[in-house]
Amino acid sequence: MKIVLLGAPGSGKGTLAKKISRDFGVPQISTGDLFRAIVKEDSPLANKVKEIMASGGLVPDEVTIELVKERLQKEDCKRGYILDGFPRTVNQAKALEKFSKIDTVILVELASEIIIERLSSRRTCPNCNEIYSLEDNKEEICKKCNTHLIQRDDDKPETIKHRLEVYENNTAPLINFYGERLFKVSSAGSPEETYQPVKTFLEKLEA
Numbered sequence: 001m002k003i004v005l006l007g008a009p010g011s012g013k014g015t016l017a018k019k020i021s022r023d024f025g026v027p028q029i030s031t032g033d034l035f036r037a038i039v040k041e042d043s044p045l046a047n048k049v050k051e052i053m054a055s056g057g058l059v060p061d062e063v064t065i066e067l068v069k070e071r072l073q074k075e076d077c078k079r080g081y082i083l084d085g086f087p088r089t090v091n092q093a094k095a096l097e098k099f100s101k102i103d104t105v106i107l108v109e110l111a112s113e114i115i116i117e118r119l120s121s122r123r124t125c126p127n128c129n130e131i132y133s134l135e136d137n138k139e140e141i142c143k144k145c146n147t148h149l150i151q152r153d154d155d156k157p158e159t160i161k162h163r164l165e166v167y168e169n170n171t172a173p174l175i176n177f178y179g180e181r182l183f184k185v186s187s188a189g190s191p192e193e194t195y196q197p198v199k200t201f202l203e204k205l206e207a
């Protein structure tokens with residue numbers, strides 16, 4: 001099962017990806033994780049990424065594409081994958097078509113006001129990257145590794161609005177690009193309520 005997951009930051013896309021990964025036995029691949037992992041490596045691609053990041057520049061499409069392409073060739077992707085955060089542009093989507101045949105594109109939809117509310121209560125473990133909501137974790141301590149949680153700059157209210165604008169601008173053309181191939185799901189309910197229709201849809205697709 002080769003799945004592309006689209007959705008705004010804070011839409012619950014990551015949580016949905018974890019559930020799909022668990023039940024359908026495919027790895028969740030996020031470009032954020034790929035970038036965090038590659039800067040610890042020593043390869044021509046890794047050095048290129050480090051150079052770009054050190055200079056404060058934006059990682060160009062070709063580099064992101066190369067990173068994803070390499071990742072999808074690994075053994076654990078033989079049965080499929082869930083791409084989370086890629087493609088982000090039509091250019092990336094077209095490149096992906098060339099090196100992998102995706103089965104479906106899931107679009108997680110949620111109103112901006114709810115996203116802003118949810119994201120500003122999000123806290124991240126700087127050690128293991130686990131994500132919590134302040135509502136479920138008032139102590140702000142990671143339940144997995146006991147590290148004090150932080151609010152990532154990305155989750156601060158002033159940057160959220162900007163991120164949502166960037167997302168809208170990039171994703172609108174992507175939605176057009178995928179058109180009929182999109183499976184849309186609302187994440188206004190609980191994570192489980194969001195997952196159920198997706199699960200049913202994927203089970204049918206798999207059969």
Ligand SMILES: [Zn+2]
Nearest residue numbers: 125128142145
């Ligand atoms: Zn942790």
